[in-house]
Amino acid sequence: MNRKQGSRVAVAAAFGLLAGSLLAGCSSSAAPARPAAPADAYAGILPAPVSAVRTPGKQFAIGSGTALYAASPAAEPVAAYLAGLLRPATGYTLPVVSAAPSGPAIELTLSGAPAVVGDEGYRLSVEPSGIVLSAQTAAGLFEGVQSLRQLLPGSIESRKAVQGASWAVPAGTVTDYPRYAYRGASLDVARHFFDVAEVEHYIDDVARYKIDYLHLHLTDDQGWRIAIDGYPALTGIGASTEVGGGTGGYYTQAQYKEIVAYAASRYITVIPEIDMPGHVNAAESAYGDLTCDGRATTPYTGIDTGFSTLCTGSQTVKTFVSTVLKQMVALTPGSYIDIGGDEARATSATDYAGFMTWAAAQVRADGKTPMGWDAITNAQTGSPAVAEYWGTSDSPTSAFKAAAASGTKVVLAPANHAYLDQKYDKDTVPGLDWAGPVPLAQSYEWDPATYLAGVPASAVYGVEAAMWGETLTSFADLEYLAFPRLPAVAELGWSPPAAHDLGAFEKRLAAQAPHWVAAGIGFYRTPGVDWPRG
Ligand code: TNX
Secondary structure, eight states: OOHHHHHOOHHEEEEHHHHHHHHHHHTTSOOOOOOOOOGGGGGGGGSSOSEEEEEEEEEEEETTTTEESSGGGGGGGHHHHHHHHHHHHHOOOOEEEOOOHHHHHHHHEEESGGGGGTTTTTTEEEETTTTEEEOOSSHHHHHHHHHHHHHHHHGGOOSSOOOOOOOOOEEEEEEEEOSSSSSEEEOOOOOOOOOOHHHHHHHHHTTTTTOOEEEEEOOOEEEEOOOOOOHHHHHHTTOOOGGGGGOOOOBBBHHHHHHHHHHHHHOOOEEEEEEEEESOHHHHOGGGEEEEEEEEOOOSSOOOOOOOOOOOTTTHHHHHHHHHHHHHHHHSSSEEEEEEEOOOOTTOHHHHHHHHHHHHHHHHHTOEEEEEEEEGGGOOOSSSOEEEEOOOOSSSOOHHHHHHHOOOOEOOOOOOHBBBOOOSSOOSOOBBBBTOOOHHHHHSOOTTTTTTTTOOOOGGEEEEBBBOOOOSHHHHHHHHTTHHHHHHHHHHHOGGGGGHHHHHEEEEHHHHHHHHHHTTTOOOOOSOOOOOOO
């Protein structure tokens, strides 16, 4: 409708109306509507932007003479990143320059963006004469680049030159900024290990959808994945296996720093999670004095939870935990250290509260903010703190509500919506199903602001798409479970509530598919989306 009329309407809103009328028109039909990708590239930007207005009939074509103009030194890394995205498929030189070029250019600038875009937003303006991407920070420019790449044909993602393609960007303007400051993706590298290259690959995957935190679940019963000076057996023994009995693995501290730096180059902050006082069998298989009977446990390769506990009252345990936390603090430029705290069924409630209160204080004493699963609200974590809700009901405990009311920030990862490790439907493999199955629509159809009864919208810090690793035996498994549900959770974190519309979202997804195919991202062709062939 808006496409034909060329009306200057915010595409996100107009698209919602279009989808609504289509669905209404089909309501008597047995077959569900299968939304095709939007013909207007601006309606295909995912997460849906705050405002996207196409200028009909005009475009800017990236060509062999196009330069990438970084108008300030702070814009240079993002311009270089953009060049890295565009050069392989186009085969063009696309020089990054620091002086205004006389010819056609894509300009990245830290001046001129409206104040409303804030720390992570951007304005993208495409005219026949050139493209100007403006923001107040390099992070905002980076998010704008993610939108810009989506306006190009999917083949832009090819890592080999594509002959005979046209690299036209339709003209228009996007003004965009996030709904929530926290848009997380978690990755469990403990149940199955993913090496540095795989983690970096996943960082690139999630960065496309404007995720800004990577929560790395580094330790669990089945594996301890980070080297800690002074405790060599953590990696010697604790890292030597994984679910199913594979060889496991771990990151040296140098490798971990590499992951953190790589994430930072994508404006993503890594949050390390050292899970305690439960989920510690791997550590206890390496150091028997972490248990109360002093005996090392047997390495564990199954998928049960809740059976292990640190001997919370022991000085040996406290020395161990404070050493680990101090080293993680030193490896972490970000604000948060996650101390886990979930499923501590082998720890008494009193021991749990005392121990997690102490662990949170360790983190805070080293200048970081403690984060943990929702049960940490049973301890006195102090303020600020972040509690991540993973339950499947909308009724948190009174301790959780009290914490949220008194300043604890809430990250929402309700398992029946945001757990990417759950099966899509009963027949899909891999995946667990204790909170599922979680079909695409279920991962999208909830509102973080109103989800939890008794938790004010003002306490909601954001959302997280959680990826547990029990059933992940390869990187392909990881992408299969993440796509297309990760974009659903990412959109809840970024897009304004007014843009929320399942039919329009499914069209945006269909528009992503050619990019995924060209980039080699595996995905599940969920029913309900008119996935293009190929
Ligand atoms: C529950 S979510 C867990 C994890 C499992 C996950 C599997 C949470 C805080 N604990 O230990 O891996 O379910 O879906």
